Amino acid sequence: MHKIIQFEQVSFRYPDEEKWILEDLSLTVLRGERVVINGPSGCGKTTLLYLCNRLYPDNCDGVLNGSIKIFGKDSSSFIPGEINHRISTVFQDPDSQFCMQTVEEELAFTLENLHVRREEMEKRISEVLTLTDLSEFRHSVIQKLSGGQKQRIATACALIMQPEVLLLDEPLSHLDPYTAKKYVEWLDELQQKRSMTIVAIEHRLDLWGDFFDRSISLKENKEPPPFDKRKSSKQDDVSLVVNKVSAKSFLQETTFSLNRGEIAVLAGPNGSGKSTLLKALCQLIPSSGSVEPKLLGYVPQSPEFLFLTKSVQDEVGFGGGINVDEMMTRLQLFPIADAHPFAVSHGQKRRVAIAAMLSDGREVILMDEPTSGQDAAALAELFQLIDERACEGTTFLIVTHDMEFAYCLADSVLLMRDGCLTGKFEAGAMWSDEQLLLDHHLLPPKEVMHREACFA
Amino acid sequence: MLKSWKLKEIVLMSLFSVVFGIVYLLFVHVGNIWSGFIGPIAYEWIFGIWFIVSIICMYIIRKPGAAVVSETIAAAIEVLLGNAVGPRLILSGLVQGLGAEAVFAATRYKRFDLWVLMLAGVGSSVFSFVYGYFLGGFSVYSTGYVALMLGIRIASGAMIAGVGGKAVADGLLATGSLRGYAISRSKKGEARA
Amino acid sequence: MKHALHKMNPSVKFLAITVCMFTMAFFFDPWTPFVFWIAVLVLQVFLSQINWKKWLLFMLPFFVTAFGYFWTTLVFAEEQSGPVVWSIWNMHITEVQLNHALSLSFRVLAFSSLSLLFAFTTNPVTFILSLMQQLKLSPKIAYGVMVGYQFLPVLKDEFVQIQQAHRLRGAAQEKNALQRLLGIRRILIPMLAGAVRKAERAAFAMEARGFTGERRSSYFQVISIGKVDVVLVVLFLIVLVLSCTNGLWLS
Numbered sequence: 001m002h003k004i005i006q007f008e009q010v011s012f013r014y015p016d017e018e019k020w021i022l023e024d025l026s027l028t029v030l031r032g033e034r035v036v037i038n039g040p041s042g043c044g045k046t047t048l049l050y051l052c053n054r055l056y057p058d059n060c061d062g063v064l065n066g067s068i069k070i071f072g073k074d075s076s077s078f079i080p081g082e083i084n085h086r087i088s089t090v091f092q093d094p095d096s097q098f099c100m101q102t103v104e105e106e107l108a109f110t111l112e113n114l115h116v117r118r119e120e121m122e123k124r125i126s127e128v129l130t131l132t133d134l135s136e137f138r139h140s141v142i143q144k145l146s147g148g149q150k151q152r153i154a155t156a157c158a159l160i161m162q163p164e165v166l167l168l169d170e171p172l173s174h175l176d177p178y179t180a181k182k183y184v185e186w187l188d189e190l191q192q193k194r195s196m197t198i199v200a201i202e203h204r205l206d207l208w209g210d211f212f213d214r215s216i217s218l219k220e221n222k223e224p225p226p227f228d229k230r231k232s233s234k235q236d237d238v239s240l241v242v243n244k245v246s247a248k249s250f251l252q253e254t255t256f257s258l259n260r261g262e263i264a265v266l267a268g269p270n271g272s273g274k275s276t277l278l279k280a281l282c283q284l285i286p287s288s289g290s291v292e293p294k295l296l297g298y299v300p301q302s303p304e305f306l307f308l309t310k311s312v313q314d315e316v317g318f319g320g321g322i323n324v325d326e327m328m329t330r331l332q333l334f335p336i337a338d339a340h341p342f343a344v345s346h347g348q349k350r351r352v353a354i355a356a357m358l359s360d361g362r363e364v365i366l367m368d369e370p371t372s373g374q375d376a377a378a379l380a381e382l383f384q385l386i387d388e389r390a391c392e393g394t395t396f397l398i399v400t401h402d403m404e405f406a407y408c409l410a411d412s413v414l415l416m417r418d419g420c421l422t423g424k425f426e427a428g429a430m431w432s433d434e435q436l437l438l439d440h441h442l443l444p445p446k447e448v449m450h451r452e453a454c455f456a
Numbered sequence: 457m458l459k460s461w462k463l464k465e466i467v468l469m470s471l472f473s474v475v476f477g478i479v480y481l482l483f484v485h486v487g488n489i490w491s492g493f494i495g496p497i498a499y500e501w502i503f504g505i506w507f508i509v510s511i512i513c514m515y516i517i518r519k520p521g522a523a524v525v526s527e528t529i530a531a532a533i534e535v536l537l538g539n540a541v542g543p544r545l546i547l548s549g550l551v552q553g554l555g556a557e558a559v560f561a562a563t564r565y566k567r568f569d570l571w572v573l574m575l576a577g578v579g580s581s582v583f584s585f586v587y588g589y590f591l592g593g594f595s596v597y598s599t600g601y602v603a604l605m606l607g608i609r610i611a612s613g614a615m616i617a618g619v620g621g622k623a624v625a626d627g628l629l630a631t632g633s634l635r636g637y638a639i640s641r642s643k644k645g646e647a648r649a
Numbered sequence: 650m651k652h653a654l655h656k657m658n659p660s661v662k663f664l665a666i667t668v669c670m671f672t673m674a675f676f677f678d679p680w681t682p683f684v685f686w687i688a689v690l691v692l693q694v695f696l697s698q699i700n701w702k703k704w705l706l707f708m709l710p711f712f713v714t715a716f717g718y719f720w721t722t723l724v725f726a727e728e729q730s731g732p733v734v735w736s737i738w739n740m741h742i743t744e745v746q747l748n749h750a751l752s753l754s755f756r757v758l759a760f761s762s763l764s765l766l767f768a769f770t771t772n773p774v775t776f777i778l779s780l781m782q783q784l785k786l787s788p789k790i791a792y793g794v795m796v797g798y799q800f801l802p803v804l805k806d807e808f809v810q811i812q813q814a815h816r817l818r819g820a821a822q823e824k825n826a827l828q829r830l831l832g833i834r835r836i837l838i839p840m841l842a843g844a845v846r847k848a849e850r851a852a853f854a855m856e857a858r859g860f861t862g863e864r865r866s867s868y869f870q871v872i873s874i875g876k877v878d879v880v881l882v883v884l885f886l887i888v889l890v891l892s893c894t895n896g897l898w899l900s
Binding site: 458461462463464466467468469470471472473474475477478479492493494495496497498525529532533535536537538539540541542543544546547590591592593595596597598599600601623624627628631633634636 | 663666667670671674677707710711713714716717718720721722725726727728749752753756760761763764765767768773776777787789790793794796797798800801804805808833834836837838840841842844845846847848849851852853855856860862
Binding site for chain 1: 847
């Protein structure tokens with residue numbers, strides 16, 4: 001068997017940091033293998049990947065010890081760009097891995113980088129589009145496509161180089177589970193059609209099924225505290241009444257209500273109007289109908305969009321709330337009170353955002369896709385944050401595709417499709433209604449599937 | 457010159473230009489028509505906003521050429537976004553960038569304090585004014601009027617581009633997102649020294 | 650015929666327009682820029698297919714600017730010699746002044762028409778490709794600009810989202826221009842922070858696809874210079890010469 005990638009006692013650190021990101025790492029990848037490298041965020045997975053495709057150490061002037069051999073040659077002996085002709089990469093963020101407008105131009109850009117002769121380009125473009133079943137998108141504008149489609153285009157761009165190795169950098173993390181599952185099936189077929197070595201880094205293995213032959217753990221995977229199904233904190237009095245809310249051209253009339261301390265999940269396919277509904281409820285976009293109370297809290301997918309000041313303390317107090325200190329204590333923000341709200345971790349940003357909302361007296365909090373791109377530890381932190389607030393009487397409406405998360409958290413589920421609310425379902429029986437879930441592009445949570453399997 | 461540039465630095469300049477392009481599109485054009493009545497002096501006080509990209513980029517990246525390349529890219533992006541002033545913007549971008557670049561070059565790319573940034577804004581103002589003097593035919597105006605225009609433009613360059621540019625870049629630095637760029641390294645160095 | 654200007658090589662068009670503008674800058678009589686402006690419009694009418702309604706909308710601010718130039722030149726003129734042709738209140742406007750004022754106003758109109766001619770007949774992507782293929786622009790810069798351009802919808806969307814989020818926080822919309830300028834900073838910081846992140850990712854993605862910034866040996870989309878360019882350049886030059894020599898044939 002050929003050794004394709006060989007790390008021997010590799011250590012790496014950034015120039016301005018003392019701590020080593022990778023220390024004494026040794027690993028080998030053989031030709032034709034499907035290997036996954038896993039570990040929690042910040043364990044150096046991405047660094048490892050960037051060392052394989054030579055983005056590092058040059059791009060960050062990092063310090064590298066030990067030996068990296070790629071295709072049996074020392075990796076530093078390759079000239080810039082050379083390695084990338086044989087090892088291609090699909091990155092994590094579907095929005096920012098393209099440089100041209102249309103799919104065809106993007107593929108051509110890749111071929112031009114390889115100095116492919118012009119006469120050959122047309123043939124190779126059609127070939128790869130047929131192979132990946134993407135011919136219909138040839139002239140599409142990339143940024144108008146959905147996240148899942150963009151990841152397929154990115155994969156096609158990687159494959160057109162006819163690489164020996166395909167590197168995947170958490171390619172599913174911004175996709176919803178349904179789309180992710182479809183992507184894995186699609187990739188599986190491709191790998192069988194064209195035998196390549198696949199090396200992926202990933203923190204969520206469950207979506208991949210049995211795709212990989214072998215997994216390498218970078219750090220002792222400290223199992224994050226798993227969250228169990230929480231006990232409902234739903235109270236009897238109503239805290240949010242939505243009556244016939246609709247927004248121009250897309251969002252149909254929507255009516256529902258939530259109780260104090262209730263956690264509701266809003267789910268449905270991409271583009272079904274979930275975000276639009278949240279924005280309509282907060283009056284961020286023009287809408288008709290009535291919402292009671294008027295003042296709702298809203299946490300966008302990037303919580304930093306909300307921030308206006310230079311310190312966490314100012315941020316929480318920005319709305320002029322009186323119980324700022326109490327909020328800071330309750331959400332454990334005092335240790336970072338003077339930090340810049342942009343410079344804290346993603347989980348802390350969300351904490352700050354929620355604290356700011358609550359101290360403004362916004363008792364109902366709407367969250368847009370807080371689970372997207374989060375690893376297990378971050379999900380546990382999020383779970384705890386929401387759980388504690390709900391027990392204190394805050395009401396939540398959370399948009400998410402992650403049904404495991406929803407299963408453990410939600411009192412009720414609102415399903416949406418084509419700009420229309422299908423209905424509000426009590427959590428419970430609905431989890432085993434596979435048809436209903438499938439209609440909304442959702443995968444039933446594993447625990448339910450487990451139970452079903454036992455009964456069958 | 458471009459050899460020593462990392463691709464991510466060039467893409468950074470390009471994306472900054474797009475961000476400012478959007479800001480120009482959505483804010484500066486408000487009231488455009490009314491100020492037109494006032495004649496060529498109408499925009500002088502806000503002129504510095506056109507130089508801000510080059511000053512921010514130089515302040516962050518600190519490599520020879522950062523001012524002139526970023527300002528030219530910014531102008532090119534403006535043209536792509538459909539700015540009606542059209543292709544001559546690219547030339548004015550080049551000229552403005554050269555003005556700021558000249559100041560940074562005079563310090564041998566070693567000083568990036570507030571005074572140098574303000575001077576760079578002045579440099580852009582002067583260069584762009586000479587260019588505008590020629591293309592706009594300012595020679596027909598009385599000396600006093602021309603001096604007034606130049607004075608306002610210099611003040612605008614120093615204040616909006618110099619002071620404003622530094623404020624924006626420092627604000628950005630405080631968010632911690634500029635790790636890996638020269639500006640972060642220098643701050644660390646200063647702290648250690 | 651109707652597509653000629655659209656088919657013209659963007660770099661050649663860019664150079665032709667630049668030469669025209671710099672030549673115009675030497676003239677201070679009203680007729681040269683006026684004749685030139687009319688000639689540009691004629692070219693546009695016969696050699697391009699543009700939406701004239703849109704054209705008018707874009708041109709409107711320039712008419713206003715031209716008017717602004719007109720009266721400032723009258724009031725703040727350097728040269729005030731020559732016979733008085735026009736008196737309002739106690740202002741006496743001389744022939745020289747009036748000529749200069751008209752000249753600068755027509756210059757504004759001529760330049761704007763040229764710019765719109767370029768903007769309305771040129772595809773941005775083709776323009777950048779052409780700068781790289783004909784004018785030897787460095788691919789690093791060319792594709793750097795291209796990345797920025799394709800990010801436009803993403804960043805625009807982000808701008809709106811941040812604005813909405815800020816509105817929710819109760820950051821009021823400032824009315825006066827100076828406050829608004831200061832208020833932009835709040836939106837700028839998150840936008841720029843996002844841009845830094847995206848820039849690095851996009852640059853890495855390009856490098857991972859083998860982009861090194863070196864010259865390319867072949868292009869998928871070849872932008873060439875053809876007969877149409879020669880003819881159009883000659884046309885532009887004829888227009889330029891005709892308007893510069895208007896003294897000979899107009900009188």
